[in-house]
Amino acid sequence: ELELTLRVLLSMGHRHPARRLGIGLPAYLPESLPAAKAIASWAGERGGEAAPVTVRVTKGDALGEEHADALVRGFPAAPVASRVETDAQFLRILDHLLTPARTGSVSVVAATHNLFDAAWVWRLARRRRVERGLENEFMLGVATSQAAAARRDLGGTRLYAPVVQHGQLSLAAPYLVRRLRDLSAGDRSGHFLSVAASMGTDDGSFRREED
DSSP, X not given: OHHHHHHHHHHXXXXXXXXXXXXXXXXXXXXXXXXXXXHHHHHHHSOTTSOOEEEEEEXXXXXXXXXXXXXXXXXXXXXXXXXXXXXXXXXXXXXXXXXXXXXXXEEEEEEOOOHHHHHHHHHHHXXXXXXXXXXXXXXXXXXXXXXXXXXXXXXXXXXXXXXXXXXXXXXXXXXXXHHHHHHTSOGGGOOTHHHHTTTTTOHXXXXXXXX
């Protein structure tokens, strides 16, 4: 699916160079880093008349489900093996994109509620003087105090929320179920949202996430 989506993006970009286009890259797919490099290279070669391409980098929402589905069906799992590997890949992609040579043609969105990752990415962008090419994204209504603190310190954030037509609330159900799963997963899940509410009072949670 990622390869097909990338081909569509490149095709649309060639046909409509002035149109603002974008793509989401889930860090839990090993192919996302090569895809980010290919997009940055292509965007840089299009010239000054072309609109910047937005690359939204996420952690990926269904690591456990992908591995369970692969196990049931008997084929290799597409994502990386763990959340630690996902986090590392997330930072590698952003490290590649957030450079002065690339942010002129690529607008970067870092979509994570992990405040350590968000801070790392912001400091990287500040150090390289490309913070204008970076947006931090948080989910609407989730860990609102952390999102508010990030908005205050980073100078603005992008909010992500499902939008459905009247009478189609069931279409948003998978999103809501995933958020409930993330918030109630417990410390051992490795998901930042599962400990976000307690980090202000639980030193153990803070140190574990910091490490």
